[in-house]
Amino acid sequence: MKKCLMIIVLSILAVGCSNTNDQTVINQKIIPQKLTVISESQDKLVSVLADTNIEGDLLDGITLKIRDQERKFQWKTVSNPTYYPIVLSENIDNDPDNEVVVILTTGYGTGMRQSQVHILKQDFTELSVDDPLQGIKRYIKTSHVKEDGKQIYSLALNNRDFKKEFAESEAGQWFDDIVFGNIIGYRVQDKHLIAELPAQVSPGLFLGTVEAEYQVKDQELIIGSVTFSEEN
CATH class of the missing domain: 2.40.128 (Lipocalin)
Incomplete structure (x- = not known):
């Protein structure tokens, strides 16, 4: 008789454990995204x-x-x-x-x-889109010198040279060279994708903005031309 009761108790416990596990599985179901x-x-x-x-x-x-x-x-x-x-x-x-x-x-x-x-x-x-940061490096050359308390940055593009002098006091931090890539923007103009990459000389100062215009070739957008506009 005792043996029968023990078997019954074990059966009840087994059922209880099974229900608990089933509940755990239910609780772990992935909630659909809204x-x-x-x-x-x-x-x-x-x-x-x-x-x-x-x-x-x-x-x-x-x-x-x-x-x-x-x-x-x-x-x-x-x-x-x-x-x-x-x-x-x-x-x-x-x-x-x-x-x-x-x-x-x-x-x-x-x-x-x-x-x-x-x-x-x-x-x-x-469509694949050419990396604008890598793409503009094929077109431009930059330099930086420090003279008489001034920070002088230069950019050469399309046989033109752009240079600007900054007073040392204008910024608390100056980059060793013109930096691209901290800010990248895109727009569509006249049916062309254009990437905008400001030319930073410090976290808050800019020499201007380089714009890369894309052309479609097969299933890829490649940079076809690069221009530069100076900061006012």
């Missing part, structure tokens, strides 16, 4: 969605919707609504259909703003 439209094109045909109910500085895993089709990408953009993505529907090649341009901000701060651009066909095929 996607919110954070940006859209002016014509409303393209939108960017993300789960904004997360902690942290970055929204990770972006869903792109083109008309009634969606696809998720492992893109990242900052969670600050001020810097939500820019979404454009622009024709930047010779095809009849517009391309989708998505400009993401991946970081920002004092004297720094990092952007990333994605160009896609309407079937979600992504």
Whole structure:
């Protein structure tokens, strides 16, 4: 009789453990993302969605919707609504259909703003985009000297030389040479993608801005020309 009771008790305990484990599994189920439209094109045909109910500085895993089709990408953009993505529907090649341009901000701060651009066909095929920082290095030469309490920076581009002198007291920190890449921006103008790279001489001072204009070649955007505009 005692042996029978023991078997019954063990059976009850086993069932209880099984239920507990099942409950644990249920509790560990992944909660579906609640996607919110954070940006859209002016014509409303393209939108960017993300789960904004997360902690942290970055929204990770972006869903792109083109008309009634969606696809998720492992893109990242900052969670600050001020810097939500820019979404454009622009024709930047010779095809009849517009391309989708998505400009993401991946970081920002004092004297720094990092952007990333994605160009896609309407079937979600992504075009390769030449790295603007590496691309402009093929076109420009820079130099820096310090003379008589002045910081002198020079930039040579397209057979032109740009030079500017700064008083030592204008900044608390001076770069050893002109710095590119702390700030990178993008825009579309006259059906061309343009990358903007300010030429920094200190965290808060600039010589001007280098602009790289892209051309479409096959399934790739390459830098076709580079210009420089001096800081006023």
